[in-house]
Amino acid sequence: MLIEKTTLVSHSFKRSALKNKETDAESDFTTTTSRSCSYPLEETERRTFKTKEGKAITAHQWAVYDFVRTIPVGKVTTYKVVCSALGAGSPRSVGTALRNNPFAPFVPCHRVIASTGYIGGFFGEWNSPTNHAQRKQVQRKIELLNQEGVEFTDKGYLMGGKEIIWQETN
DNA sequence: GCCATGGCTAGTA
């Protein structure tokens, strides 16, 4: 079989969050979470893969997803670590790949933060560290990480030591 | 091809 079949475990989202009017991205995310997801591993499958918007995924994006998949629960990594580990791309190209991640949360893009320890962005939203106005998606990213035991300050910075930053390739 | 656009970062101040 060319495809790794994976049934995603439903996260226990807070009812209050689900009750609120959901943005498109949010409802997509929720739907994806409760469904099973096929993550193609074979080159041929990957070349023909189309997102539900009909878009293809580039080789670089697949490489980013493969790496991000290996980040364990309870850890995070940074955009910089990802591109260094790949030996290609830039922190920005990693961010671009992740904002379009069609495999969330199987590919746990919420576990990638800025190298300063700042929470960074989520599905196209970005909180400025200098003016930390909470955006809804980013709030959600923090909630997801909290559920995994990773905590952030009220200014949006990672709490705890460097050991929380995942560096390995598996 | 060209050019603008980012979920960034290193290096100043």
Added chain:
DNA sequence: GCCATGGCTAGTA
């Protein structure tokens, strides 16, 4: 400054 994408031409066939 970085560099992969994506939208758009221009130029070929």
